[in-house]
Amino acid sequence: MRQRLIILVLAMLMVFTAACSSGTSSNGAKNQNGAGGNEVSQVELRIMWWGDQKRADITNEALKIFQEKNPGIKVVGEFAPSTGYFDKLNTQLASGTAPDIFFLGGNVVDYANKEVLLDLSPYVDKELNLSDMDQSMIQYGTIGGKLLHISAGANARGVVVNKTMLEKAGIPVPTDGWNWEDFARISKEISDKLGSGIYGTYNMSIDGMDIGLKQQGKQLYDMDKGTLGFEEADALKWFQYWDTAAKSGGVVPSELQVSNPPGDTSKSLVVTGKVAMSLIPSNQLAAIQGLTQDELIMVQVPRGEKGTGVVFESSQGLSGYAKTKHPKEVATLLSFFINDPDVAKILGNDRGVPVTSANRTLLESNANDVEKIVYDYTSRVSEATKTEPFAVSYNPPGFSEYSKLAETTMYEVGFGRKSVEQAVSDFYSGTVKIFKNNQ
């Protein structure tokens, strides 16, 4: 009996070690492949994106259609929540096992600098059809003379306003063209009138920082010159505005913003009706509206000296891996992703408004109420930038470290650990250091 037990334990140990070793020696793609295909001639592509379950479902559905239309290519999708996505991607890039295609956001410059992105220029007009894509989007994906990034959706940031709450407080709903003074006044009024625990606005000092700088005629990162595009004094002005607004009581206190960050729709206080205004990318409106009964609208960002500072720009896009074995198939999939009408119908505006005019018309004709608000908003922004043009924003190199620093700065002020002057001074010197380190 005892001997049998020992043998059993040993057998289990062996199974365990075997399982472990196979996990480390072969990468994820091979494992997933093991279940399905025996066809030898098939090319297999891996694609990775970030986002929630809903996005995963529709993306997988789109990939399924692609495989039906391209029987020679098998696609394996992977996804991660946005918080862990880039760590996962970085690790895979470091070990040389990155997916053939992956999504990137404004941090595309970081990856372009590290030369891990596939140059798609040779495939344009062959596998990759960009004839219907907006010229500005093609330009956005062209970094250092190479086409490295295909935008998968465009958006414009704006202020989401809970109309129901404002009506309840008896405050007139703001309209495009308002300025920051109006914004601070309205925020405070909402907080005052709707009682404790309810606030006018989230603290947008970090998410809206590049907008705030553009409104002063500066920018976060000057891509053409390869330098930082602002001075300490510019940042100080912006942070001081928010500090004053926060002290008057119209802004969500730091403690609450930490536990309910605005970017996380499942925790957002806009959804629970505790906050009336927040800065969002237009493609998020549908997700937020889907979780609340209140009526939400989108208003342009309050104006600064030079205007709103907002442009209609890429929200995220696809890049190929420089070391992919199947660059042609990568280009085919990218082309399909932005051009195919069936895919556009499935994906909708989840990643932003489609970047090809044909698909945009297609979706606009079938738009529901929320989507109509989004289209209306983005066309207002496009209209405004005709008279007040602003540069498209790229994130500076070392963006994840920078954004961590910026967030710390906001909370240092918010929790009263440092004076605004001190915090911004540390912020600026830290930013310069990160920037130098990552060039």
Next chain:
Amino acid sequence: MRKSRKPLANQHNLTAYTFLLPWLIGFFCLTLGPMLGSLYLSLTKYNLLTPPQWIGFANYIEIFKEDDTFSNSLWLTIKYVFISVPLRLAFALMVAMVLNKGIRALGIYRTIYYIPSLLGGSVAIAIVWRQIFDGSGLVNQFLGWFGIQGPSWISHPSYIVYTIISLSIWQFGSAMVIFLAGLKQVPADLYEAAQVDGANKVRQFFRITLPMLSPVIFFNLVMSIINSFQAFTPAFVIGDGRGGPLDATMFYTLYLYMKGFSFFDMGYASALAWIMLLIIGAFTAIIFVTSKYWVFYGDSKEGR
């Protein structure tokens, strides 16, 4: 007598090494290579994607001279270790002594109390902890009964570390099981003799239980300190995963991880890792050196 001792010692060694074998194989085949690799990388600037460039000790110099986050995260980690380890051990000892009173179904209790140790390091439990200590979570509802308005424990930079410490104390199980085994080893006649001499329970605890248990305490202390220095999951999950709010959850390991995998500075992260190794080594050495003053081996006089 002398002749027979050596073969016996050899035999002891052989047994020991046989049991150590799996670890030794793992160390030489899996751990040693990457360790030496990281030692090399710590002397380079390496962004993961382009080949490392040799920069000598520049990483170390920067860490000690300029890096505030390094010193902050180190102090935070030391604070965490120095609060959580004694509390966890004290709690484990307390529970072990209660269980040692000869209650029925000891096995079941022992298992139940051990479970947190198995679960405690997991992500799921850390998420549960988030819910419990949230602004409107269980803890604050409980405090609410007494009219106390508790803060949001997981989002205020001054309190969040205590949330993590409480999670660490809750994982007292493995230390408790070892204490329990140790308590069973204490001869009952010592207590009987003490009772006859009129020593009360407190005196018995300090004069008999603690000294007899000191080797077990020694072992638990070393293991707990090493483990606590390496705490990662609770800080990663209970905080925002980026050391926030305000670096209040920026444990040393988390900082190391972020430097390496989020900020593309693997050379710097490797240097941090080696500094951590030296720090843990130093603490362990201190405990070993001082152990001869406070660890009492009941059987040391009679030899092996």
